[in-house]
Amino acid sequence: MQTSDDALRIENLSHWYGDFRVLNQINLRITPGQIVALVGPSGCGKSTLLKAILGTHPANEGRILVDGNQVRTPSRNVGIVYQHYSLFDFLTAEANVAFGLKLDESSLAFRMLMIPQWLKMRAKHIERARAFLDSVKLGAACGKYPAELSGGMRQRVAIAQALILKPKLVLLDEPFGALDEATRESLQMMLLGFYQENLKAKQEGRTPEYTILIVTHELNEAIYVANRVVGLSRFHDAGEQGAMIVYDRPCPIFLPDEPKDVESFVQQREELRKAVFDPSYVKHHSKYVSFWEQLSELAASS
Amino acid sequence: MIHRPIPGWLYYLLGIAGVMVVACVYAALSTRQTHINPDQSVMPGFSALGEGVVEIFKSRGNERNPRPSWISNDASATYWRLALGLASGVALSVVVGVSMGAYTAAEAFFNPLITFFAKIPPTAMLAVYMVVFGMALKMYVAMVAFGVFFTMAQAIYQSVRKDVSTDLIDKAYTLGASEIEVLYEVVWRQVLPRVIENLRLQIGPAMVFLIAAEWAFADQGFGYTLRQQSKLLNMNVVYLYLAILGLTGLGFDWALMRLRRWLCPWFGE
Ligand SMILES: Nc1ncnc2c1ncn2[C@@H]1O[C@H](COP(=O)(O)OP(=O)(O)OP(=O)(O)O)[C@@H](O)[C@H]1O
Numbered sequence: 040m041q042t043s044d045d046a047l048r049i050e051n052l053s054h055w056y057g058d059f060r061v062l063n064q065i066n067l068r069i070t071p072g073q074i075v076a077l078v079g080p081s082g083c084g085k086s087t088l089l090k091a092i093l094g095t096h097p098a099n100e101g102r103i104l105v106d107g108n109q110v111r112t113p114s115r116n117v118g119i120v121y122q123h124y125s126l127f128d129f130l131t132a133e134a135n136v137a138f139g140l141k142l143d144e145s146s147l148a149f150r151m152l153m154i155p156q157w158l159k160m161r162a163k164h165i166e167r168a169r170a171f172l173d174s175v176k177l178g179a180a181c182g183k184y185p186a187e188l189s190g191g192m193r194q195r196v197a198i199a200q201a202l203i204l205k206p207k208l209v210l211l212d213e214p215f216g217a218l219d220e221a222t223r224e225s226l227q228m229m230l231l232g233f234y235q236e237n238l239k240a241k242q243e244g245r246t247p248e249y250t251i252l253i254v255t256h257e258l259n260e261a262i263y264v265a266n267r268v269v270g271l272s273r274f275h276d277a278g279e280q281g282a283m284i285v286y287d288r289p290c291p292i293f294l295p296d297e298p299k300d301v302e303s304f305v306q307q308r309e310e311l312r313k314a315v316f317d318p319s320y321v322k323h324h325s326k327y328v329s330f331w332e333q334l335s336e337l338a339a340s341s
Numbered sequence: 342m343i344h345r346p347i348p349g350w351l352y353y354l355l356g357i358a359g360v361m362v363v364a365c366v367y368a369a370l371s372t373r374q375t376h377i378n379p380d381q382s383v384m385p386g387f388s389a390l391g392e393g394v395v396e397i398f399k400s401r402g403n404e405r406n407p408r409p410s411w412i413s414n415d416a417s418a419t420y421w422r423l424a425l426g427l428a429s430g431v432a433l434s435v436v437v438g439v440s441m442g443a444y445t446a447a448e449a450f451f452n453p454l455i456t457f458f459a460k461i462p463p464t465a466m467l468a469v470y471m472v473v474f475g476m477a478l479k480m481y482v483a484m485v486a487f488g489v490f491f492t493m494a495q496a497i498y499q500s501v502r503k504d505v506s507t508d509l510i511d512k513a514y515t516l517g518a519s520e521i522e523v524l525y526e527v528v529w530r531q532v533l534p535r536v537i538e539n540l541r542l543q544i545g546p547a548m549v550f551l552i553a554a555e556w557a558f559a560d561q562g563f564g565y566t567l568r569q570q571s572k573l574l575n576m577n578v579v580y581l582y583l584a585i586l587g588l589t590g591l592g593f594d595w596a597l598m599r600l601r602r603w604l605c606p607w608f609g610e
């Protein structure tokens with residue numbers, strides 16, 4: 040395995056607040072193009088892990104590499120979508136999406152001093168933002184401010200805003216938690232659409248562009264949108280040391296328009312319930328951590 | 342009936358009625374006063390007010406040495422002082438308020454000072470400004486600027502703390518922003534409507550401070566003329582000046598509201 044291929048690599052990461060150990064010896068590798076769901080009991084440290092990856096709250100021990108570079112502060116390599124406060128109130132939907140392009144491709148001095156050139160660039164940014172919004176079925180909302188959008192539309196714009204920069208990794212922290220069931224489903228399909236684009240890129244020999252780590256408390260959602268489920272939990276034989284990764288397995292992936300066959304989830308969902316969410320089921324933390332083995336078995340058999 | 346809407350025409354009619362009632366009551370009182378004492382000038386009638394208009398717009402001086410009318414003389418002095426004072430007060434409070442909201446060190450440094458000075462009545466500080474800046478333009482500018490600075494800096498500081506979430510700032514970094522870009526493209530853009538709204542609230546106090554300073558020290562400006570003319574009991578001129586000050590405040594308020602709607606259409610009403 041070439042390490043420089045990894046979008047994300049977490050090595051022996053531990054974190055504690057005061058003398059309360061939250062995360063213990065986390066190791067995780069994510070390669071480009073994977074859509075990984077992170078599940079775990081409430082309060083187990085999912086947000087803490089995300090903040091460490093983002094670089095806003097570095098962990099006490101261990102290190103995190105994104106695309107081979109150690110994370111120390113937030114940067115344009117890692118994008119984030121929150122459950123709330125996800126957009127800039129003072130920008131329209133298209134300007135929100137173009138905001139990253141603007142910050143990434145021009146400097147404040149350039150924008151103030153080279154106004155004609157900047158305006159030309161600006162027009163291109165807006166065009167790209169509109170095209171992206173069109174592709175996630177939000178063409179009609181381009182000129183609206185966040186306050187004029189529904190919750191679902193806002194999260195769509197927020198995801199577009201993070202993805203248009205093509206960061207190495209995008210983190211979603213319960214992005215659909217505040218949405219109703221139908222809206223939620225349409226946003227899940229949007230994510231499946233990105234996975235399809237990843238597959239297409241792989242077939243054409245390109246590096247897939249969308250690598251996503253999504254935290255969710257909905258097990259069906261985890262299995263549906265992701266191709267890999269990671270469980271974080273304290274319910275294992277060294278649980279008092281903090282939460283570890285106790286589950287890491289591939290899961291079925293769907294096409295956006297394919298009917299969602301919930302029955303096929305049942306087995307994996309029960310497995311997850313037991314392995315991640317059941318405090319009385321004590322096991323070695325690596326019992327269900329088999330993603331990479333299963334992947335190479337799969338590769339060998341095909 | 343509480344909170345119940347009324348038809349639009351009635352709304353405007355009632356507004357006009359209010360003005361009419363005050364005008365009629367004033368006219369009645371004025372007529373009665375004139376009946377008692379034909380020479381009274383405390384409640385001048387409408388014709389006396391008309392003479393007041395001529396008085397304030399009339400060019401002064403003579404052929405060889407022409408001088409501007411009272412109104413152009415006073416307006417240019419007062420408005421210039423007001424504009425300079427507000428501009429420097431706003432600029433200073435934006436710099437201090439934003440850095441207090443953004444940097445804990447600045448917050449720790451400025452907070453005790455600002456909380457203390459905000460409690461001193463600004464007009465009382467006039468004594469200090471006069472000694473420090475003399476009786477020139479600088480004193481009036483300082484009076485207005487510091488008069489609005491402490492309140493505005495506190496408001497902007499609060500707004501940065503409250504309206505700009507840490508999550509959004511982190512998000513701007515993930516989109517490739519530098520620190521200065523976060524300050525200008527996120528923090529400033531987010532608090533701009535609050536700055537304008539606060540400035541609207543400060544117009545009234547700013548005029549109080551300026552008129553008080555002019556009343557005490559100036560040899561031109563609305564405050565100066567108000568003092569001179571009220572001493573002479575030329576109330577027709579005084580009332581006109583008060584009306585002009587009222588209209589100035591209204592005009593400023595309206596212009597700032599339009600500015601806010603134009604610059605920050607996202608802010609709502
Ligand atoms: N700033 C902090 N100071 C002290 N303890 C904290 C802090 N932030 C989080 N914790 C604790 O760390 C643990 C993990 O919190 P975290 O927010 O990461 O959990 P989570 O898995 O995201 O939970 P949820 O599913 O409810 O969002 C919790 O027990 C929480 O009480």
Ligand SMILES: [Mg+2]
Pocket residue numbers: 085086087
């Ligand atoms: Mg959380």
